[in-house]
Amino acid sequence: xSDILEVIPVLSYWSxxxxxxxxxxxxxxxxxxxxxxxxxxxxxxxxxxxGLLYTNILAPQVAGIKTTAGIVxxxxxxxxxxxxxxxxxxxxxxxxxxxxxxxxxxFRVFAVILAALIGWKLALPGTLPFPxxxxxxxxxxxxxxxxxxxxxxxxxxxxxxxxxILTFLTGFGLLYSGVEPALMVVGVLAAVEVAVALSISYLTxxxxxxxxxxxxxx
Amino acid sequence: xxxxxxxxxxxxxxxxxxxxxxRWLWLQVIVAVGTVxxxxxxxxxxxxxxxxxxxxxxITLHSSSAxxxxxxxxxxxDRPILVFVFVAVLLYFLAVGVVRGPSLFLPVGLGMxxxxxxxxxxxxxxxxxxxxxxxxxxxxxxxxxxxxxxxxGAMRYLAFVSMGVPFILLAGxxxxxxxxxxDDMLPLKRATWMLGVGFLxxxxxxxxxxxxxxxxxxxxxxxxxxxIGVVQAVVLxxxxxxxxxxxxxxxxxxxxxxxxxxxxxxxxxxxxxTFAQRxxxxxxxxxxxxxxxxxxVVLGLRTPDSIAVAxxxxxxxxxxxxxxxxxAGVLMDVFEDDYDKLRSCxxxxxxxxxxxxxxxxxxxxxxxxxxxxxxxxxxxMLSADHIGFSIVLIxxxxxxxxxxxxxxxxxFEWSEPQTESSYFVxxxxxxxxxxxVTLGVVTLLCVGLAPKVLTxxxxxxxxxxxxxxx
Numbered sequence: 055x056s057d058i059l060e061v062i063p064v065l066s067y068w069s070x071x072x073x074x075x076x077x078x079x080x081x082x083x084x085x086x087x088x089x090x091x092x093x094x095x096x097x098x099x100x101x102x103x104x105g106l107l108y109t110n111i112l113a114p115q116v117a118g119i120k121t122t123a124g125i126v127x128x129x130x131x132x133x134x135x136x137x138x139x140x141x142x143x144x145x146x147x148x149x150x151x152x153x154x155x156x157x158x159x160x161f162r163v164f165a166v167i168l169a170a171l172i173g174w175k176l177a178l179p180g181t182l183p184f185p186x187x188x189x190x191x192x193x194x195x196x197x198x199x200x201x202x203x204x205x206x207x208x209x210x211x212x213x214x215x216x217x218x219i220l221t222f223l224t225g226f227g228l229l230y231s232g233v234e235p236a237l238m239v240v241g242v243l244a245a246v247e248v249a250v251a252l253s254i255s256y257l258t259x260x261x262x263x264x265x266x267x268x269x270x271x272x
Numbered sequence: 273x274x275x276x277x278x279x280x281x282x283x284x285x286x287x288x289x290x291x292x293x294x295r296w297l298w299l300q301v302i303v304a305v306g307t308v309x310x311x312x313x314x315x316x317x318x319x320x321x322x323x324x325x326x327x328x329x330x331i332t333l334h335s336s337s338a339x340x341x342x343x344x345x346x347x348x349x350d351r352p353i354l355v356f357v358f359v360a361v362l363l364y365f366l367a368v369g370v371v372r373g374p375s376l377f378l379p380v381g382l383g384m385x386x387x388x389x390x391x392x393x394x395x396x397x398x399x400x401x402x403x404x405x406x407x408x409x410x411x412x413x414x415x416x417x418x419x420x421x422x423x424x425g426a427m428r429y430l431a432f433v434s435m436g437v438p439f440i441l442l443a444g445x446x447x448x449x450x451x452x453x454x455d456d457m458l459p460l461k462r463a464t465w466m467l468g469v470g471f472l473x474x475x476x477x478x479x480x481x482x483x484x485x486x487x488x489x490x491x492x493x494x495x496x497x498x499x500i501g502v503v504q505a506v507v508l509x510x511x512x513x514x515x516x517x518x519x520x521x522x523x524x525x526x527x528x529x530x531x532x533x534x535x536x537x538x539x540x541x542x543x544x545x546t547f548a549q550r551x552x553x554x555x556x557x558x559x560x561x562x563x564x565x566x567x568x569v570v571l572g573l574r575t576p577d578s579i580a581v582a583x584x585x586x587x588x589x590x591x592x593x594x595x596x597x598x599x600a601g602v603l604m605d606v607f608e609d610d611y612d613k614l615r616s617c618x619x620x621x622x623x624x625x626x627x628x629x630x631x632x633x634x635x636x637x638x639x640x641x642x643x644x645x646x647x648x649x650x651x652x653m654l655s656a657d658h659i660g661f662s663i664v665l666i667x668x669x670x671x672x673x674x675x676x677x678x679x680x681x682x683x684f685e686w687s688e689p690q691t692e693s694s695y696f697v698x699x700x701x702x703x704x705x706x707x708x709v710t711l712g713v714v715t716l717l718c719v720g721l722a723p724k725v726l727t728x729x730x731x732x733x734x735x736x737x738x739x740x741x742x
Contacts, residue, residue: 183462206431212423219434226438233445238340242402253412257423264421
């Protein structure tokens with residue numbers, strides 16, 4: 055019992071600004087990186103910290119449901135990447151030196167900065183008609199929403215595009231939970247995320263099979 | 273026992289069964305069609321909320337049931353709408369039996385049925401948007417497969433629906449804020465534009481239309497026809513439900529103006545691209561976009577007659593698309609979607625080719641076909657005050673006809689010297705396809721010649737809103 059009580063202050067620390075920072079960094083990584091190992095790891099960290107952010111606006115039990123849904127979503131994405139391969143067949147390294155950003159990555163960094171600025175501007179008090187349960191949760195949610203939209207716009211591959219949809223839905227889920235914490239709505243939103251993850255997984259596999267066939271034909 | 277949960281649970285259970293019967297298509301079709309027929313019979317039950325004796329046991333079918341604080345309610349007005357949805361789904365299930373559709377079509381179709389029903393049953397009904405997002409996610413499984421490996425259409429569809437849903441959910445919250453403080457009109461204004469944006473995104477109004485063309489080009493024809501015809505009809509029914517529920521929204525002329533303008537935008541985009549298409553799928557996609565645009569324009573006119581015409585258009589579109597889907601399914605299995613690959617296909621596949629042409633022309637509202645009476649009625653309604661809109665819609669229709677006129681010589685091309693009697697080579701098409709296409713084409717012609725045949729089925733569908741607009 056005393057162990058659990060010791061965990062609570064630690065959790066409340068991590069569910070604050072460290073969670074916001076982690077969520078923004080991981081969302082930016084999802085946009086910028088092409089390496090699937092980085093994408094899957096970033097998604098895991100993102101869901102972990104989003105789960106912590108939920109504890110600021112929802113009852114711990116309900117936040118637990120969202121965290122569980124996040125774990126399920128991550129597992130689906132992980133296994134689909136495991137099946138389709140950690141490196142894309144057509145992947146070509148843009149730069150021979152790994153720590154030098156290629157033109158595409160530089161463009162994405164610039165786009166991430168712009169999207170983050172829009173998210174920051176929207177989070178200013180009085181800009182959006184949302185009840186602000188917690189300012190930093192709203193800030194993180196808007197960053198996720200903007201970066202998710204950006205990722206959807208930039209990505210062509212079903213996996214990355216799907217991660218964009220998931221990031222957008224996660225951000226919206228955070229915003230909307232402050233507005234409507236009803237269990238049914240939280241549950242259906244979680245179901246939507248799981249369904250989206252399943253469809254991404256399916257489309258990624260279909261895409262991989264078709265690319266493999268076209269490579270064999272060549 | 274809860275009646276809405278029974279209606280939603282039955283297809284879910286049989287969907288699992290049908291998934292496990294993948295090796296026997298005919299058995300799958302029998303179970304799926306049987307399930308939908310049972311659902312149609314169940315919807316006709318008049319004994320809700322009363323004690324009835326079934327096989328010696330007392331049972332009460334409750335019209336409403338609460339799930340985690342929200343309710344699923346079956347209302348009297350839902351009956352004709354559900355019958356329409358079930359009959360539309362039934363047609364597609366029968367079509368899968370006659371043309372090699374995606375292997376997951378039947379189980380996924382059965383899995384989508386409860387979600388479509390949930391959009392009609394759920395209260396407060398704006399939560400239906402969540403079920404639309406679920407439908408889009410589930411639809412990915414029929415919009416792409418090994419044979420139709422293009423995933424862009426399914427992804428784009430999912431992305432747009434995911435973008436539109438938050439607006440509708442937030443509008444619902446703004447309405448709750450307004451109910452707490454009825455004097456404050458700001459939440460109502462916000463709810464109006466949020467609903468407007470949400471619906472325009474989900475209804476594929478330009479510039480959110482790109483998924484329609486991608487899905488119709490890259491997805492299996494029957495699946496594309498299903499999503500564009502049936503699923504989008506459910507979205508429109510949701511919009512009409514919204515209008516029925518909120519008198520302030522019905523009284524908002526700007527909302528209806530947005531619908532009209534959105535419809536015209538769809539028609540303009542469709543007209544710009546239809547005539548130049550080089551694929552059957554693309555041709556259907558842009559033609560459907562024009563037809564959907566016409567439906568939004570007629571709905572935006574905000575008269576009781578316009579609701580009846582909109583219902584007619586929705587029903588006729590389902591018929592035209594299922595006939596097109598069967599024909600295109602056969603042709604694209606053998607040839608490909610590109611015009612160059614489809615040369616002379618009518619020689620070996622006359623019925624499938626006829627289905628594609630007649631279904632497509634009905635969609636583009638050619639006179640004497642089923643799509644025309646609704647469009648004609650719309651032109652008549654527009655002629656008084658909105659002559660500009662009718663000119664745009666006429667030009668869009670001509671563009672679609674031109675697209676089909678361009679494809680006709682390709683499909684019926686005589687590649688070698690042939691006499692008229694030896695041009696068609698029989699025996700390449702299955703009897704099921706021939707029967708389905710013949711019935712479908714005859715129906716499209718009959719409805720085109722005598723549109724009143726459909727009135728008893730169409731009239732009650734959206735009657736509630738029509739009565740409110742009198």
